[in-house]
Amino acid sequence: MIYGLIAVGYTMVYGIVGMINFAHGDIFMVGSFLSLIALLSLASLGITAVPLALALTLLFAAGLAALYGWTVERVAYRPLRGSFRLAPLISAIGMSIVLQNFVQVGQGARVKPMNALLPGGVELMNDEGFAVQLSWMQIAIVATTLIVLAAFTWLVTKTPLGRSMRACEQDLKMAGLLGIDTDRTISLTFVIGAALAAVAGLLFLLYYGVIDFFIGFLAGVKAFTAAVLGGIGSLPGAVLGGLLIGLIEVFWSAYFSVEYKDVAAFAILILVLIFRPSGIMGRAEVEKV
């Protein structure tokens, strides 16, 4: 589920400017840290009502991460637009390292733990000691993801901004000829992608309770796999890919070994790239590299 939220950001940026934003996973990580900071400061301020604290944290993390996304695009990508194809890619990797080190220096390299906010859960069925439990946390995560994705889908398909985004994605030059401010639209794409990643960061923090400066890499690779699996450039594909990766990991951990669960994502990435590079819902496109 969480991977879906991050994957949407990869797919959106890829669709619109044709590049893999390698710094995206790290925006997710930054979002996670921002959430932690927000939650801790809210707690010290005495705001402990869980829904209120979560809502404020969400706004804070998404807002600031959006600013990060905007800055990354402005500083690292826009000046390179129109130069050779590898340039923004290298710049993206650079940005990713910058963000990691920035957080490492600012927050320390040790993992940051956090107490569970929403303990307890519901028991779905209890069959002689064989219980199926859903924690409140899991429910909250699924609900948040669905709401955010629904809002995002509405934005893309129904609003003028969404139409501008789709126009830029399909033909940047013509979008300009139709009076669309393409630079602004690209900026907004990064901003929205970063905000979604920050939401994912918050959910990750809530679910696992520990974060460090390196989570962006792993989550980034998995989300990227999700995007590729679903068909990069396709928004529903990204969501679907995220779900599939999540499921595959769960089953992998259940039937094989938890230690090797990260291998699963990499293995899938390689298999998909070999056998179906356009993904499940991807369009067969002539590769422009």
Added chain:
Amino acid sequence: MNLLSLRGVSTFYGAIQALRDVSLEVEEGEIVTLIGANGAGKSTLMMTVCGNPRARSGTIVYDGRDITQVPTHLIMRQRIAQAPEGRRIFGRMTVRENLVMGAEVAGHTDIAPLLDQVCDLFPRLRERLTQRGGTLSGGEQQMLAIGRALMAKPRLLLLDEPSLGLAPLVVRQIFTAIRTLNRETGLTVLLVEQNAHQALRLAHRGYVLVNGTITMAGTGAELLARPEIRAAYLEGGH
């Protein structure tokens, strides 16, 4: 009064110079055509007016304002519309969405009557409003590209090879429509056409572009009568 004028405009793609010191005038209410061989720079000229690519030197004045350095999207909001080379319709949007975008660029909010007018001109589009642009036939896509430009109710219409891929009957319809719009609403048109004969007959004036340089200018009738034009652009013509 001149609606559009280019003075000494040069445009480059990297190190390649596509336009050399081009000067050209289009008066309000005129139909002006640009003829020239493949690669002469006709499309480049149309796009340079819209600021993409941007002129490296010279000035472009539209409606009394210097637009040489104005960002493309702001130029296009001043009721200049272009149906560019290669149609460039949005294949994964519906025909209606494509048309609506054409109207919104000029700030029109009352879309229905505009949609009606364009569909009257191209009845095929009316039947296909909900179809995705990419699934239209080549000729239908061409109609959509022209229709989208007309949705803006532009003052200046830039048409780059509107007849490409269309059946002769439809081409005649389009040319008739351009003439009618020009007479009745004073629409100003800058037209690039492979079919130089038809274009020169339609246009008030024409320019000939050779290797990025304007080599001849005159009224449509004058140019049609020039032997070098007949030899270069009208041989085997109609």
